[in-house]
Amino acid sequence: MAGFVYNLPCENPNPKSLFQTFVDRVPLLNLHATSDDSSRSAQDDERKRRRKVSNRESARRSRMRKQRHMDELWSMLVQLINKNKCLVDELSRAREDYEKVIEENMKLREENSKSRKTIGEIGLNRFPNAEADQIWTV
Numbered sequence: 001m002a003g004f005v006y007n008l009p010c011e012n013p014n015p016k017s018l019f020q021t022f023v024d025r026v027p028l029l030n031l032h033a034t035s036d037d038s039s040r041s042a043q044d045d046e047r048k049r050r051r052k053v054s055n056r057e058s059a060r061r062s063r064m065r066k067q068r069h070m071d072e073l074w075s076m077l078v079q080l081i082n083k084n085k086c087l088v089d090e091l092s093r094a095r096e097d098y099e100k101v102i103e104e105n106m107k108l109r110e111e112n113s114k115s116r117k118t119i120g121e122i123g124l125n126r127f128p129n130a131e132a133d134q135i136w137t138v
Helices: 015-025 035-126 130-136
Strands: none
């Protein structure tokens, strides 16, 4: 009861009124339990025990759900890492193929250019003037 301050009547305190004031203001915690109180207390204890068991079971289910979720996330992570590795490998092969095509294209362009030049030189040497062109156009 420490910390409670009671304003008791100061002038001519009547013992009955003092007792009634005390009873009205002090909680009845330390009174001896009757049979109804003890059965209520037993019921409360049983209710607390059941609630505690229920809470433990709920917490266990929650931990199991969390563990399943974490397992699913780890599985997804492994799958995504593997898929990413496959995509990186595929991209690397595509880049290599692209470089080969570019290189082959450059070679073909050079070859084409040389061929056109050679054809041009052959044509000029074969038909040095316009008179020669007329012979063949008959």
